[in-house]
Amino acid sequence: MIQVGVVGYGTIGKRVADAVVAQRDMEVVGVAKTSPNFEAETAVSKGYDLYAAVEERRELFDSAGIPVAGDLDDLVSTADVIVDATPSGIGAQNKATYEAHDTPAIYQGGEDAEVADTSFNARANYEDAVGADHVRVVSCNTTGLSRLLAPLREEFGVDKARVTLVRRGGDPGQTDRGPIDDILPDPISLPSHHGPDVKTIFPDIDIDTLGLKVPATLMHMHSVNVTLESDVDADDVRALLAEESRLFLVPAAAGIDGAGKLKQFALDSGRSRGDIWENCIWDESIAVRGDDLYLFQAIHQESDVVAENVDAIRAITDAAEKAESIATTDETLGMGL
Numbered sequence: 389m390i391q392v393g394v395v396g397y398g399t400i401g402k403r404v405a406d407a408v409v410a411q412r413d414m415e416v417v418g419v420a421k422t423s424p425n426f427e428a429e430t431a432v433s434k435g436y437d438l439y440a441a442v443e444e445r446r447e448l449f450d451s452a453g454i455p456v457a458g459d460l461d462d463l464v465s466t467a468d469v470i471v472d473a474t475p476s477g478i479g480a481q482n483k484a485t486y487e488a489h490d491t492p493a494i495y496q497g498g499e500d501a502e503v504a505d506t507s508f509n510a511r512a513n514y515e516d517a518v519g520a521d522h523v524r525v526v527s528c529n530t531t532g533l534s535r536l537l538a539p540l541r542e543e544f545g546v547d548k549a550r551v552t553l554v555r556r557g558g559d560p561g562q563t564d565r566g567p568i569d570d571i572l573p574d575p576i577s578l579p580s581h582h583g584p585d586v587k588t589i590f591p592d593i594d595i596d597t598l599g600l601k602v603p604a605t606l607m608h609m610h611s612v613n614v615t616l617e618s619d620v621d622a623d624d625v626r627a628l629l630a631e632e633s634r635l636f637l638v639p640a641a642a643g644i645d646g647a648g649k650l651k652q653f654a655l656d657s658g659r660s661r662g663d664i665w666e667n668c669i670w671d672e673s674i675a676v677r678g679d680d681l682y683l684f685q686a687i688h689q690e691s692d693v694v695a696e697n698v699d700a701i702r703a704i705t706d707a708a709e710k711a712e713s714i715a716t717t718d719e720t721l722g723m724g725l
């Protein structure tokens with residue numbers, strides 16, 4: 389059993405911990421937090437050993453009556469691998485602790501690519517993380533783009549990708565984010581950071597990305613245009629994408645007209661937290677004009693990277709090959725809406 393420690397138990401960390409529990413070949417040895425908030429309460433009620441991420445703040449847990457098993461060093465020394473899901477920039481600060489214990493670590497997309505030996509997307513470059521010491525699972529948006537571009541590149545060739553990302557202003561729990569009533573080009577000048585981030589997975593790809601931020605919390609939406617190198621029609625693209633386990637082609641008959649109904653569908657399907665691990669590509673939006681492919685896809689920012697973290701755990705510990713890991717993760721999570 390791979391012993392997994394989760395450092396940072398927020399939006400991503402709590403989902404990764406639950407996904408690890410669902411696996412047959414790994415278990416959670418503990419989670420590290422800075423505050424004794426409601427997430428600390430639920431971590432304890434789920435049976436996770438709780439560690440104080442910052443030693444000086446340990447007394448806050450004592451005052452709140454929340455039992456603490458130790459500090460960050462204790463967790464890192466116990467774990468075979470750490471998933472660091474702390475806010476952007478903290479992972480880089482924690483790296484020295486992981487190195488001191490010779491414990492391999494997986495970081496999230498908010499960290500700079502330089503923090504890790506490789507950036508990671510299971511479908512695109514699983515092998516690059518095998519045996520690495522430090523791996524960075526790319527952001528929710530880059531994960532969504534990588535899953536889509538990997539099969540398109542392999543089967544049809546990608547001459548150029550142009551993507552406009554309409555981004556949620558904040559997650560449902562992020563009361564300090566916005567805009568509340570505005571539409572922001574973000575950034576105003578080309579490119580948004582997503583194109584360069586995609587290049588950490590596909591160094592030679594030609595991609596331009598533009599970003600907008602809108603008053604929404606549910607999901608991101610990508611307007612995708614990819615100039616292909618092969619002469620294909622929309623049905624060829626549909627057939628290719630339908631083969632991919634982490635791409636959900638939203639059927640016209642479902643009557644799902646946006647992120648709201650997608651989330652309803654996920655909740656009605658019994659998905660924990662209403663999570664949607666798959667890219668949601670509207671089948672009807674897939675169109676080919678000349679060499680140009682167009683489509684819309686929605687990305688659930690809070691959960692699509694969860695499956696990738698599970699695969700990154702197997703890659704970094706060299707516990708399984710790519711196809712086996714992806715299949716196991718998909719089966720245990722219940723991938724496929």
Ligand code: NAD
Pocket residue numbers: 395396397398399400401420421422423427441442473474475476477478496497498499526527528559689690693
């Ligand atoms: P979050 O704020 O929801 O959770 C972070 C957690 O880390 C919080 O519980 C916080 O208390 C804790 N923390 C803060 N400082 C810490 C420290 N020094 N040690 C241990 N824990 C500490 O953040 P999040 O949204 O889960 O994001 C985590 C990472 O995942 C970031 O790199 C982010 O860019 C990336 N990411 C976020 C999303 C998203 O949409 N939320 C999607 C993909 C990737």
